[in-house]
Amino acid sequence: MAHSTTASVLDGTEPDFPAGRTETDFLGTRTLPDSAYWGIQTLRAVENFPITGTAISAYPQLVKALAQVKHAAVLANSDLGLIAEAKKDAIVQACVDIEEGGLLDQFVVDVIQGGAGTSTNMNANEVIANRALEHLGLGKGAYSAIHPNGDVNMGQSTNDVYPTAIKIATIKGGLELLEAMQHLRRALARKAVQFDAVVKVGRTQLQDAVPMTLGQEFSTYEVMVEEDELRLREALAHLHEINLGATAIGTGINTHPRYAAIARTHLSGITGLPLVTAGNLVEATQDCGAFVLFSGMLKRIAVKLSKICNDLRLLSSGPRAGFAEINLPPRQAGSSIMPGKVNPVIPEVVNQVAFEVMGNDLTVTAAAEAGQLQLNAFEPIIARSLFASLAHLTAACTTLADHCIDGITANKEYLRSQVEASIGVVTILNPIIGYDAATSIARQALSTGASVSSLVLERELLTAEQLEEILRPEHLARPQSPVFDRLPAS
Incomplete structure (x- = not known):
C-alpha cells in the first residue's frame, strides 16, 4: 500500500491515527488517517474480513467498473434534476480519476467479504466522495457537502x-x-x-x-x-x-x-x-x-x-x-x-x-x-x-x-520409420486385398516383427510399384479413392 497507515489497517492490527480525522456511524466513532480516501465503513470492513489478504485493488477492472457505474448514476441523477450541478461535476471528476487508474491503492477491503458486496460498494462510495470533496476544495470527511451514501450512492444499492x-x-x-x-x-x-x-x-x-x-x-x-x-x-x-x-x-x-x-x-x-x-x-x-x-x-x-x-x-x-x-x-x-x-x-x-x-x-x-x-x-x-x-x-x-x-x-525421420513399422498401415490395404488377408498380415507382422510391406510383397498380394503408390506420404492420411483410380494394373 502507498500509505503506511493503510497498511497497518490491512494487517489486522488496531490502527492508531493520533493526527487523523474522525468519522461516526451508528456503531460509534473511529479515527482514520488523514491520507485515507476511504472512511469508517471501509475501516470496519477491513477489520471484519481479514480473509485472503487480497484487496479489491488487485482487480483493477472491478475498481474501474465500480467508478463507471457511479459515474453513470450521477449523470442520470443530474439529468433528472436530483443533484446539484457542482456536486455532480465533482463526483464525475472523482470517478474519472479512478477510471484512469488513480486511487487504486485506496480500495482496500478484502475481495472475499460478507454482506453481498456491501463493503466493496461502501469503499467505492467513500473514496469517490472524499476525492470529490477535494475537487471542491474541501477536506476529506466533509460529508455535509458530498455524502458517500446520500450523493455518491443516490438511486443505488449494493445489490x-x-x-x-x-x-x-x-x-x-x-x-x-x-x-x-x-x-x-x-x-x-x-x-x-x-x-x-x-x-x-x-x-x-x-x-x-x-x-x-x-x-x-x-x-x-x-x-x-x-x-x-x-x-x-x-x-x-x-x-x-x-x-x-x-x-x-x-x-x-x-x-x-x-x-x-x-x-x-x-x-x-x-x-x-x-x-x-x-x-x-x-x-x-x-x-x-x-x-x-x-x-x-x-x-x-x-x-x-x-x-x-x-x-x-x-x-x-x-x-x-x-x-x-x-x-x-x-x-x-x-x-x-x-x-x-x-x-x-x-x-x-x-x-x-x-x-x-x-x-x-x-x-x-x-x-x-x-x-x-x-x-x-x-x-x-x-x-x-x-x-x-x-x-x-x-x-x-x-x-x-x-x-x-x-x-x-x-523428429521427422523417426516418425516416418514408425509409420513404416506400424501394423496400422495394413488398414489402408483393406479395400484392396480384403479384410481377411489384411487381418492375417497384421497378425503375422505382430508375431514376427516383419513389416506389413514385406509380408504383402512376400505373399504377392500387390506389386512393389502398387505398394509404393498406396503408401506415399500424401496418401496415407487422406481419403483414398483417387489412389485406387491411379493404381497400376496387377
Missing part, C-alpha cells in the same frame, strides 16, 4: 451496483482472454502448416492406429481453440444484461421511474458496451445464472487446453524411452539431481491453471445455488473465482503460445 460492476469487469476480462486465445490459435495454425507433410502414427486408446500427419494433429488443436472462442463470445453476450436501477431487491425503490433507462444509457456510453436493462429486475437481482454459464465456459476452455497439454507432454516424452515424436523448447533445468534433464514445464503450468479453473467453476456453481429469496449474498466469491479464472487462463494461453508452441520441432 444492483455490485453485480453490474462484476459483469462489466468480467466482460473486459473475457475480451482479453479472447485475444490471448486468438494468439494461441495462430501459433497452433502455424505449426499445422509447418508439419503438414510430416507423417506419423495415429493412436486410439494409446494403441497404434492408422497414419495421419503431425499437421493434422496440430490443426485439431487449432480448431478446438477456435470453437471455444466462438462459445466464449456467446457466453459473454449474456453478461450484457444488467440490473442497474433495481436497488435493493429489484423493485426500484428510491429511484425515479426513468432512472434505470437513463443510467444504463450513460453506462453504455462510458464503457463502450451494448448493455441492456433486464426485463424483470426482481429476477435479475437474485439470479446468478449468467455467471454460472460463463464460468462453465471457462471450465470448457480449461478442459480443452489441459487435454492439448496432456498430448504435448506425451508426444514429447523421452527423449530416449518415450514417444519422442516432437521436441518442446527447453525452458529450464528439470532436475536438481539429474544433469541434463528437461521437463515440459510450460504444459505443466497450463495443466495446473486448468485444474484451478475447474475448481473455481465448482465454487461459482455452489455460490449461485446458495442464493435465497430476493438476493444472492455470495457474489464476492463468484467475482473472485471468475476474475482468477480469467486472468490465469489469459496468461496461460499467452505463455503456452510464446514459450512452447512456437518452438516445437518434429
Whole structure:
C-alpha cells in the first residue's frame, strides 16, 4: 500500500491515527488517517474480513467498473434534476480519476467479504466522495457537502451496483482472454502448416492406429481453440444484461421511474458496451445464472487446453524411452539431481491453471445455488473465482503460445520409420486385398516383427510399384479413392 497507515489497517492490527480525522456511524466513532480516501465503513470492513489478504485493488477492472457505474448514476441523477450541478461535476471528476487508474491503492477491503458486496460498494462510495470533496476544495470527511451514501450512492444499492460492476469487469476480462486465445490459435495454425507433410502414427486408446500427419494433429488443436472462442463470445453476450436501477431487491425503490433507462444509457456510453436493462429486475437481482454459464465456459476452455497439454507432454516424452515424436523448447533445468534433464514445464503450468479453473467453476456453481429469496449474498466469491479464472487462463494461453508452441520441432525421420513399422498401415490395404488377408498380415507382422510391406510383397498380394503408390506420404492420411483410380494394373 502507498500509505503506511493503510497498511497497518490491512494487517489486522488496531490502527492508531493520533493526527487523523474522525468519522461516526451508528456503531460509534473511529479515527482514520488523514491520507485515507476511504472512511469508517471501509475501516470496519477491513477489520471484519481479514480473509485472503487480497484487496479489491488487485482487480483493477472491478475498481474501474465500480467508478463507471457511479459515474453513470450521477449523470442520470443530474439529468433528472436530483443533484446539484457542482456536486455532480465533482463526483464525475472523482470517478474519472479512478477510471484512469488513480486511487487504486485506496480500495482496500478484502475481495472475499460478507454482506453481498456491501463493503466493496461502501469503499467505492467513500473514496469517490472524499476525492470529490477535494475537487471542491474541501477536506476529506466533509460529508455535509458530498455524502458517500446520500450523493455518491443516490438511486443505488449494493445489490444492483455490485453485480453490474462484476459483469462489466468480467466482460473486459473475457475480451482479453479472447485475444490471448486468438494468439494461441495462430501459433497452433502455424505449426499445422509447418508439419503438414510430416507423417506419423495415429493412436486410439494409446494403441497404434492408422497414419495421419503431425499437421493434422496440430490443426485439431487449432480448431478446438477456435470453437471455444466462438462459445466464449456467446457466453459473454449474456453478461450484457444488467440490473442497474433495481436497488435493493429489484423493485426500484428510491429511484425515479426513468432512472434505470437513463443510467444504463450513460453506462453504455462510458464503457463502450451494448448493455441492456433486464426485463424483470426482481429476477435479475437474485439470479446468478449468467455467471454460472460463463464460468462453465471457462471450465470448457480449461478442459480443452489441459487435454492439448496432456498430448504435448506425451508426444514429447523421452527423449530416449518415450514417444519422442516432437521436441518442446527447453525452458529450464528439470532436475536438481539429474544433469541434463528437461521437463515440459510450460504444459505443466497450463495443466495446473486448468485444474484451478475447474475448481473455481465448482465454487461459482455452489455460490449461485446458495442464493435465497430476493438476493444472492455470495457474489464476492463468484467475482473472485471468475476474475482468477480469467486472468490465469489469459496468461496461460499467452505463455503456452510464446514459450512452447512456437518452438516445437518434429523428429521427422523417426516418425516416418514408425509409420513404416506400424501394423496400422495394413488398414489402408483393406479395400484392396480384403479384410481377411489384411487381418492375417497384421497378425503375422505382430508375431514376427516383419513389416506389413514385406509380408504383402512376400505373399504377392500387390506389386512393389502398387505398394509404393498406396503408401506415399500424401496418401496415407487422406481419403483414398483417387489412389485406387491411379493404381497400376496387377
